[in-house]
Amino acid sequence: MSAPLLETRNLMIRFGGVIAANDVSLKIEAGRNLAIIGPNGAGKTTFLNICTGWIKPKSGQVLFEGEDITPLPPRKIVRRGVARAFQIPQLFTEHTALENLLISAAAREGMRHPLRDLSRVPEREEMMHLLEMVNCADVAHRTVDELSEGQRKLIDIAVALALRPRLLLMDEPTSGVASSQKHKIMEILIRALAEARVTSVFVEHDMGIVGDYADEVAVWNAGNVQLRGTPTEILEHPDVIRDVIGEVA
Numbered sequence: 001m002s003a004p005l006l007e008t009r010n011l012m013i014r015f016g017g018v019i020a021a022n023d024v025s026l027k028i029e030a031g032r033n034l035a036i037i038g039p040n041g042a043g044k045t046t047f048l049n050i051c052t053g054w055i056k057p058k059s060g061q062v063l064f065e066g067e068d069i070t071p072l073p074p075r076k077i078v079r080r081g082v083a084r085a086f087q088i089p090q091l092f093t094e095h096t097a098l099e100n101l102l103i104s105a106a107a108r109e110g111m112r113h114p115l116r117d118l119s120r121v122p123e124r125e126e127m128m129h130l131l132e133m134v135n136c137a138d139v140a141h142r143t144v145d146e147l148s149e150g151q152r153k154l155i156d157i158a159v160a161l162a163l164r165p166r167l168l169l170m171d172e173p174t175s176g177v178a179s180s181q182k183h184k185i186m187e188i189l190i191r192a193l194a195e196a197r198v199t200s201v202f203v204e205h206d207m208g209i210v211g212d213y214a215d216e217v218a219v220w221n222a223g224n225v226q227l228r229g230t231p232t233e234i235l236e237h238p239d240v241i242r243d244v245i246g247e248v249a
């Protein structure tokens with residue numbers, strides 16, 4: 001049997017008196033969209049930070065396609081195929097949407113001066129196609145600071161896809177967006193991930209989004225995975241209703 005796309009083994013990290021990862025062992029299979037839910041401070045973002053190399057665990061391992069990536073710096077982990085999108089889009093706001101994708105492609109190719117050499121990046125067509133995939137081709141030549149928060153979120157995802165990842169880790173992909181727009185953005189996002197054949201893990205606080213778009217859900221509590229299952233199993237579980245959704249069953 002082939003190795004899981006991502007596997008963590010016994011991850012541990014402590015910040016002062018807080019154990020943010022307490023023996024986290026988890027396998028993520030390719031082709032799924034896994035939502036991570038849990039109360040504030042449970043260690044969800046810490047898990048993403050460890051998987052992308054931004055935080056090194058005190059002990060434990062992260063394996064990507066069976067290989068230990070724990071000691072690698074973030075840029076090498078990105079090159080292996082693990083990308084990250086943030087709660088607040090990390091874009092160059094004075095550059096156009098297309099330029100942001102070209103900068104990402106240039107970084108992927110290891111170009112030393114991506115901002116200066118944008119006209120030399122060969123992947124313009126590929127980048128335009130990524131913008132089409134996230135319904136933003138019409139704003140390709142507009143600067144990011146002119147765009148709506150929803151468009152910025154989608155362009156941030158396209159920037160991550162420009163790295164040609166196999167796994168995309170996202171921190172609250174729809175936060176900061178008007179609730180009427182959240183489902184539209186997730187529809188576009190999930191469709192783009194499927195077209196690009198990218199597996200995703202996303203931290204989410206909106207249970208409507210989790211129920212509609214996750215294939216699987218992992219519940220974090222006190223630095224570890226408390227439960228894992230289908231959205232229906234998890235969202236109807238009494239512990240989740242009590243501890244995460246905040247209602248009494």
Ligand SMILES: Nc1ncnc2c1ncn2[C@@H]1O[C@H](COP(=O)(O)OP(=O)(O)OP(=O)(O)O)[C@@H](O)[C@H]1O
Pocket residue numbers: 015018019020038039040041042043044045046047220
């Ligand atoms: N770099 C750090 N230094 C000190 N403490 C940290 C650091 N990163 C996280 N923590 C602490 O570790 C715990 C887990 O934080 P983390 O951000 O992973 O939780 P979370 O589940 O993502 O929370 P939220 O849903 O509020 O974003 C919290 O108590 C947090 O204050």
